[in-house]
Amino acid sequence: xxxxxxxxHIALVxxxxxxxxxxxxxxxxxxxxxxxxxxxxxxxxxxxxxxxSGTERIYVGxxxxxxxxxxxxxxxxxxxxxxxxxxxxxxxxxxxxIFGRACEExxxxxxxxxxxxxxxxxxxxxxxxASIGRPLTERGETDTFVITTGTCKPGDAAPxxxxxxxxxxxxxxxxxxxxxxxVQADLMDAGAPAACPVEIVTRASTRHERHxxxxxxxxxKTIAAEGIANPAILFIRYPKSLARALASxxxxxxx
Amino acid sequence: xxxxxxxxHIALVxxxxxxxxxxxxxxxxxxxxxxxxxxxxxxxxxxxxxxxSGTERIYVGxxxxxxxxxxxxxxxxxxxxxxxxxxxxxxxxxxxxIFGRACEExxxxxxxxxxxxxxxxxxxxxxxxASIGRPLTERGETDTFVITTGTCKPGDAAPxxxxxxxxxxxxxxxxxxxxxxxVQADLMDAGAPAACPVEIVTRASTRHERHxxxxxxxxxKTIAAEGIANPAILFIRYPKSLARALASxxxxxxx
Numbered sequence: 274x275x276x277x278x279x280x281x282h283i284a285l286v287x288x289x290x291x292x293x294x295x296x297x298x299x300x301x302x303x304x305x306x307x308x309x310x311x312x313x314x315x316x317x318x319x320x321x322x323x324x325x326s327g328t329e330r331i332y333v334g335x336x337x338x339x340x341x342x343x344x345x346x347x348x349x350x351x352x353x354x355x356x357x358x359x360x361x362x363x364x365x366x367x368x369x370x371i372f373g374r375a376c377e378e379x380x381x382x383x384x385x386x387x388x389x390x391x392x393x394x395x396x397x398x399x400x401x402x403a404s405i406g407r408p409l410t411e412r413g414e415t416d417t418f419v420i421t422t423g424t425c426k427p428g429d430a431a432p433x434x435x436x437x438x439x440x441x442x443x444x445x446x447x448x449x450x451x452x453x454x455x456v457q458a459d460l461m462d463a464g465a466p467a468a469c470p471v472e473i474v475t476r477a478s479t480r481h482e483r484h485x486x487x488x489x490x491x492x493x494k495t496i497a498a499e500g501i502a503n504p505a506i507l508f509i510r511y512p513k514s515l516a517r518a519l520a521s522x523x524x525x526x527x528x
Numbered sequence: 529x530x531x532x533x534x535x536x537h538i539a540l541v542x543x544x545x546x547x548x549x550x551x552x553x554x555x556x557x558x559x560x561x562x563x564x565x566x567x568x569x570x571x572x573x574x575x576x577x578x579x580x581s582g583t584e585r586i587y588v589g590x591x592x593x594x595x596x597x598x599x600x601x602x603x604x605x606x607x608x609x610x611x612x613x614x615x616x617x618x619x620x621x622x623x624x625x626i627f628g629r630a631c632e633e634x635x636x637x638x639x640x641x642x643x644x645x646x647x648x649x650x651x652x653x654x655x656x657x658a659s660i661g662r663p664l665t666e667r668g669e670t671d672t673f674v675i676t677t678g679t680c681k682p683g684d685a686a687p688x689x690x691x692x693x694x695x696x697x698x699x700x701x702x703x704x705x706x707x708x709x710x711v712q713a714d715l716m717d718a719g720a721p722a723a724c725p726v727e728i729v730t731r732a733s734t735r736h737e738r739h740x741x742x743x744x745x746x747x748x749k750t751i752a753a754e755g756i757a758n759p760a761i762l763f764i765r766y767p768k769s770l771a772r773a774l775a776s777x778x779x780x781x782x783x
Binding site: 287289292293294295296297298299301302368369370371372373374375376377379389390391392393394395396399400402403406407408409410411412413416417418419420421422429432433436437439441513 | 542544547548549550551552553554556557623624625626627628629630631632634644645646647648649650651654655657658661662663664665666667668671672673674675676677684687688691692694696768
């Protein structure tokens with residue numbers, strides 16, 4: 274697909290989890306062809322360097338002591354730039370389709386009659402799994418993989434986590450470090466065993482990546498003791514074999 | 529990371545959903561440096577062309593009239609090749625961490641003392657969402673995204689789908705076309721409304737991609753009428769606003 278300069282175009286481009294070489298070839302092509310690049314603090318500076326020197330760069334993230342751009346302001350800006358006939362690239366960390374607030378920008382572009390596309394990216398959970406060498410699903414152990422978040426739209430109820438506490442489920446919590454006590458309590462109250470293995474991966478795929486292994490029962494304490502902060506993935510597994518092992522232990526105790 | 533020829537190495541490389549430009553830069557690098565490339569029918573021929581002409585190519589997928597390679601045979605082959613000091617790339621469609629059977633190959637490599645890595649890839653659900661311009665999560669509408677499958681290890685119980693029938697959930701079913709009647713019945717029996725929107729995307733990101741929109745209540749009939757076959761993603765959403773709208777209708781009827 275080519276985008277002649279005379280027609281404005283908006284691409285919501287997945288910048289991936291951090292490492293520059295986890296960009297897709299399509300993302301690289303869009304960045305190299307960009308007239309305007311919008312980015313936030315989660316996008317690695319190494320990725321910004323891929324754009325031509327003449328590309329206008331606009332930081333729309335949170336500055337120290339300043340407020341984050343409201344979504345509506347970003348929506349208006351990308352539309353205004355595209356209306357000038359420019360190729361606008363809105364970089365989003367990870368995959369724009371997963372907790373990327375892409376809907377608002379797509380709606381704004383469509384309302385203005387501007388062509389808009391999503392370029393998928395590697396989401397943080399995939400990068401975390403690759404880094405620790407542990408897949409997100411394991412045949413015979415986990416058949417359902419859930420991506421959910423610790424933080425919701427203000428005023429919304431938190432996601433119902435009780436239904437996730439089920440053998441055969443693996444879960445990646447995004448942006449959940451500050452709500453970790455609630456996540457742990459919700460899952461355990463619903464029957465997830467304290468022994469469920471948990472891998473915490475912060476800043477997956479970057480040179481600041483860190484990996485801590487713990488269990489569901491020790492999760493809050495581990496987060497506090499290790500001083501873990503967002504962006505982090507909490508990768509919590511409830512393998513079928515753990516459920517079977519606990520059931521057989523329970524049977525012995527009951528007998 | 530460099531892999532000198534004298535040390536064998538195994539990379540489980542995500543080939544992405546199909547389109548060559550949805551490979552990551554790291555995947556491209558591994559393919560270009562491969563001495564041996566193992567692939568199956570889901571990997572696009574255009575991706576195979578990226579390997580040097582001297583690379584040994586081994587097809588481990590299902591041939592017409594022949595059986596698929598058993599997993600153990602693949603495990604033994606990648607280890608044997610790496611022990612010769614070769615750089616082995618096992619290409620897997622999508623992301624090796626999601627329904628990629630990566631565990632077995634990682635375990636075989638580790639047991640043999642061979643360095644093994646996962647190179648993440650774009651999973652089919654992300655590509656499908658990008659193609660249809662509809663994110664997998666929508667702020668205020670869906671806060672939990674579930675990837676699950678229609679087919680399990682033989683002898684295993686099917687995933688418990690009842691708990692997925694919950695407002696705020698979006699679901700991507702992989703390889704579920706043949707079980708679609710059961711998926712539809714399980715979700716509706718658990719309370720998911722017939723009006724839940726469904727997008728069916730076959731062969732996402734390839735030139736054979738096809739997109740059909742339907743509803744949960746009409747899903748089986750649509751699959752049959754349209755002659756849809758795997759590989760397909762069934763992207764089923766239960767938005768919070770749909771739950772609210774149905775609740776208010778119910779209230780009016782009850783009053």
